[in-house]
Amino acid sequence: MPGRLLSFVKASPSSSHKANKAQSPPTTLLPPHYSLDPPPNPNPQPQPRTRSQESLVMDAFKRHSLGARHSSKSPKVEPHRPANLNMEIESPPIVFYNSPQASTGALLSGQLKIDVVEPHMVLKSLDMRLIAIVSTKKPVAPHCPDCLAQTTELHKWEFLNAPVSLTLNHGVHSFPFSHLLPGHLPATTQGSLASLNYYLTVAAVSNTGEKITFKRDLHIKRAIYPGNEKHSIRIFPPTNLTASVTLPPVIHPIGDFPIELRLSGIVQNMPDSQTRWRLRKLNWRIEETQKFIAPACTKHASKVGGEGKGVLHEDVHVIANEEVKHGWKTDFEQGNIDVEFRAAVDPTRKPVCDMEAPTGMSVKHNLIIEMVVAEEWAPLKKLHQATPTGAARVLRTQFHIVLTERCGMGISWDEEQPPLYEDVPCSPPTYIDDYDSEGLYESRSGAATPPLQL
């Protein structure tokens, strides 16, 4: 839903129930990512949900999700089906290379299979849809399936439509399909507040009115190509200390990455003495910030102050942290401390790659580096006899970092595909009884032959 405007009331991170009852209507109608006030609590802790809340959510989701709707209460009794549906995806796993703005998307192709179990069946309609379902764990109205999940149809394949019908004999019949998935779609995301999933849903209807359905999920990943290293400088007034940090352009859910840090300005010389900072402690952590604007359905719009509005939820949590215990080099002559260490996301903390969806869902990451420096004093004549002055400072700085899937050996479809039809410089071959190879060559090299008028 690009361009959809949502405003929101801020949810107290401590309780979704309180948030749902929030009475004060929002005052702005800005797109959500332009109007984010700082959360009331800078370090909100994810609240453990009670089992009953959780199961209600799952229950409602099951009722709402397309596939579950057809599940019978007594699964042992399989209803008679004239045919079974299945699917083979032939394209490689869907990976969008680069940012949503720069990605050329990915090709999806496969075969839809109908296995007719009867001697024959007459098919009245056959279609397939690509849908996106955004579902939240914090719906505006806890029991409302329309607040809980929103379905968007992204593409529809109509293989067969009335009044045409198709008679299929016993056996397997294939219907090929393909589509270029646009690269701006946000990747499949399982967040702590909301999830975004893509599905292919198929419906076949026979001439006797029997409906056969099939659903499978389509996992979309995004991999942002690493660019150049990022260099950042931070100053720490009122001291003279400056940190220069070199970071990789992107990081990944699995595997470590290097961080180079130089702390400059650690020495201050007086006429007969010197004060200097010594690094005592070095910590880093990676914080993941997930945001979601839970929309209200038309029935519950009054809960959030009107239609097109939602409740902003935010969840900040640490997905990696460590203390760097050693490995830094202190050079009082140059006035620098240099340290190189490796950091890594903790895969057991379920990191979620960066994403931003126009529906108000986003995931972002920050690397936070914290250094404790202690001041010491030494006479210039006896620099090795330093005495701590008792002064110490905590230097804290943060950097935005992008967590993305690895590109691996993958390349974008438009770089590996043979030329598309539009790229072929010439018209379709003309049929001439007595053609010569020179003419063929010319037509290939771009000298378009005018179509024959017969």
Ligand SMILES: [Zn+2]
């Ligand atoms: Zn609702």
